Amino acid sequence: MINDFHYLKPASLKEALAMYAEHDDCKVICGGQSLLIVMRQGMVAPEYLLDIKHVKELSYIKFDEKDGLRIGATTTHREIEKSDIIAKKYPVLVAMEEKLASIQTRNWGTIGGNLAHADPAGDPGPVLIALNAEIKFGNSGGEKLVPLDEFFVDYFETQMEQGDLVLEVHVPAPEPKFGCAYQKFNLLDSDMGIVAAAASVTLNADGTCKDVRIVLGNAGPIPLRVTKAEDLLKGKKLDDALFAEAGTIASEECMPVADIHASEEHRRHVLGVLTKRMLKKAFEQAQTAA
Amino acid sequence: MNNNDLKYVGKPVPRKDGPLKATGGAQYTVDISLPGMLVGKVLRSPYPHARILNIDTSQAKKLPGVKAVVTSADSLKVKHGFIDTPRYPADQYPIAVDMVRHAGEEIAGVAAIDEDTANEALSLIHVEYERLPAVFDPEEAMKLDAPEIHPNHPKVSDPYKNIGGKIETAFGDIEKAFTGSYLIREDKFYCQIRTHGYMEPQATVASWDHSSKLNVWTSSMGVFLKRARLARTLGLPFGSVRILKTYVGGAFGGKIDLYGHEYIASLLSMKCRLPVKIVYTREEVFKAARHGQPLIVEIKTGVKRDGTILGQQIRTINDSGAYRGSGVVAIFLAWGFAMAPYRIPSMQYEGYSVYTNNLVRAPQRGHGAPKMRFAAESQFDVIAEELGMDPIDFRLKNARNPGDMLPNGDSVKNFGLKECIAKVAEKTDFKAKYEAALKERHSGSTIKRGIGIGTTAYFSGSLVYPNSSTVIVRFNDDASVSVMTGALDIGQGCETVISQIVAEELGVPLNEIHVHAADTETTPVDIGSWISGLTYVTGNAAKKAASHAMKKLLNVAAQELGSEVQELIALDKTIFVGHSPDRKISYGQAIAASIAKNKGDCIIGEGHFRTMKDEVSPPSLSTAKGRWTENYSNYAQVAEVEVDTETGMVRILKATTAHDCGFPVNPVLVEGQIDGQVSMGQGHILSEELRVEDGCVINPSFLEYKMPCALDMVETDYIDVITETYDKEHHYNTKEVGEGYVSGTVASVANAIYNAIGIRVKKTPVHPQDIIDALEKHEHGGKGDLTR
Ligand SMILES: Cc1cc2nc3c(=O)[nH]c(=O)nc-3n(C[C@H](O)[C@H](O)[C@H](O)COP(=O)(O)OP(=O)(O)OC[C@H]3O[C@@H](n4cnc5c(N)ncnc54)[C@H](O)[C@@H]3O)c2cc1C
16 A cells, blocks of 8 residues: 655746755655556655656757757656657657557656656667667756766666756757667567667768667666677678677677566577667668668 | 347447446446445465464454454354355355465454554454465375365265366267277367456445345345355345445456455444445455466367367366365366367266365356367367368368257257358468468568467356346336346446347337346346356346236237237337227327226236256256256357567467357447457467466566556457347347357467467467477477477
8 A cells, every 4th residue: 555645746846856855755756657556565655755747847848950859857658659750850769659558658657757767677768778868867956967878777776866856858869871779579568578679770871880779678777788789780881690690699798687477598589689670670770861 | 020120139239338337427346435334354364275273353453443353253154165066065164264275365354444444453463373285286286195175075086185076977989989090189288377357356345234134235247146155154044135236347257156355344344333345456356366267188089081070088177276166167167168069979078176275266258168179179270280181171070060969968059160160261261371371381481470260169058046037127107118137237238238128129219228237135036147148048038028018018008099919019119000000009108008997007027037947957067967058159260370480479460250149139249248358368378377376476466467458459350150030029049159259269379379380389378488499399309389
């Protein structure tokens, strides 16, 4: 059962940060889609709940050709999924959102809440890291901007400290000859991934690989970059054999944990396959991209 | 009368309860609130097998806000059981007496002013246990050195332990059949435990009122069985126990029998004289309620060179859990699902129901059929392949013909199975796709497609308590109609179907038919929503009741119009004399005339119906002798799948079902039933499994238990094979439609996987990892079967 708590409802971001600074045993709630589960299980029992769902300043999607995409922390999954500009500029984000939980959960759950929760099985983390995103967070004393890649520290742990709120996600404008793909592996359509892989590929004018990112979901304590696999591909002319080899390296480099849904061995195996497939898909997109 | 002349029956009428449910107006048990109502909670055993040395409730009783605490000391210690016969007497107390035999068994109950207090009170009850060795695998439990959970059944002489029940039956000469066989196959199949997945958790409100009557609202599948079991265990006359209707959020077999919490809520209310509500958490449903039956099926089949089946020998082992539950019924039914659809001239069958320290089992949609058909249909395909036949021809060769007599004396009557098989094969282009898949197996592509078939025959109502249905149809002054039926709509739409039948007989529109249902005090007895007999048994009772009322109405009209009854025509609630249409009387006028002139007769019709009216008793659970049912439904289902050979993922692309349900009284409800079962079958074969470690469920939530949702719904298609008619003059025959299809999906997907990748599935569910492992074994020259 959920414990009794005091409910704080700030009207503005400033007030939210002030309230958060003031109350020690305080948890932020936004859509509640992750928090309520752990509260029901009795794993989290804060004295105060700070509800930021209504802080409108943090709910926005902005795009600029130079600056790229900025998504406010309380923007819901559904808003991202339904955004025309995101569909046009970052279709991989829409595809990812369409397979994230059910519509009901996407209507409530927010991008800030998802990233703050830092579940290594979460979908946005790997995709956003593959897109080279940054995250802005801060408290009443100031803000920080870090690459999303560095934001996650451990299972359900980020760089944020007590009093910090996620404020914004920033995704740079897509480079030319860029492609990005994501797939999760799950038994049910609306389920968290057993494992997942995101890959992005940027090609040079001569067709060689300028940059590549491979980020695996639920393959370790955080959304996991597999840099050895990436290094194999950089600067090379990419082909199926290289993708397969990168997949094999990724499956060795990752560190998934077994549970009742799949063994470690099977997770490694599938991560290798997904890596290979997502690389190929991202590469093909990059080839045809302007 | 031709089916085309029907106005209500056979039409895709939307559900009567749909708007109320969709707008939140339907009152479920959890919504019931009574003055002074308390929250009840149940203390459950943490251990799978233990002696209870002492229960100390003194501290709990002292906690402010606690109004009652009960243990077995407060009970009459009367046992109950899903089966309670001389051979299989009841073996379970509704609240544990001295022993617990599974984790989650009820030990005590508390009633308090709120949930927090009730939970705290539970934590203040101190129980001293002496833990006993436990056993969880039925084949282990059968061994002589296994811990004893209950003594062996006295009539079972095998050198085994923990046998709760056994069935043995045979016909034909099995030895001769096997000696004469060109090919004999022996295989063993396993199934997991699957939960029912009802959306509404178990919930009960019990209120012992000032007139010393126990009023109970409980999420169930029929009120009369609940009344009988509660009255007996509480030592009350039936007249002192009233079960009232509530809306039910699904059951699928899991809410039939008496549950401990229903008894405990009643006992608590009787003790403190206040209403008590107990609602399970979802975790409690997973960890303590009854789930389905994990049957092991060993099957040996002999055939001639041309594919004709000569004989079949089957042995089933059912892990019945800590008490007998419906375990002995599952092994009986599994026999029926083996012998009914195909002509098998000789058969030897034995089934064991074995006690383990697992949760007790309930019936579950299909009650043995998905497991038995999975085994038989899989083996059919193995045999067909070895003979060089295709799966369709093999089945057409052996499927029963209309009029075939079964070894138990039943006739399959207008059995449409051959037509179902032929039609579904044609519509899905089965043979071409099947051959194409075989060629594709060796191509380079990593995604393989496959097609497979599964079939079933199913009973449509049988004899179990309360055995029959009576319905009352009553005209109101305004010529609207009230229908009194004991039937409980658990989501399958029976109130809609009953209304359609009554509307058809009376010529009164559906929205003027009001169903008053499922109240043991004010409605007549009903067979219940559990043996696939409601549309047949209750429906025919409703038909008779309506036609009885109509006859009275027409008699009055004849009197008033000075004509003969045969000349009368009823249309739009008006009765005309056929040859002179200006001579007419409205239903309302006729009712008024009946009251005025026929000694106040307000026109009430009564009808009753019992299936197999000449059979005295249900079939034997030990020999399978005796008739089972009057109408055998049957279907053939084809699944098309895609297997990703790199990841092991299986996707069902489409499920096409040709069904003979007699005739669809309501075609949309039939399609809804099929879809629901395809979804359940999908979960059974691909994702769902209750994971149990040392008798404790370790995935007790829908986050960890993978049940397909709306988004996972497979594309479905249907083919009607109509073998019966609805005739106004007589009772009608219609067949089951709510249970059998789970089997078709499980079997057809298993066969489709084989067609795609050459891996024979011998256990469910099939996880991606199993596929990869089996493919690897295959590559390394192993048999490649996917099994335990
Ligand atoms: C049935 C179900 C299925 C799901 N399936 C998926 C899936 O397939 N893929 C996936 O990625 N996710 C899935 N989720 C998780 C869901 O996406 C996330 O729970 C959701 O995005 C979290 O957002 P929220 O606003 O609801 O966060 P909340 O639950 O309100 O909060 C989550 C955590 O983040 C903190 N928090 C929230 N907002 C902020 C902020 N701005 N700053 C700092 N801390 C903050 C909270 O304190 C809490 O610790 C699923 C959830 C459910 C219930």
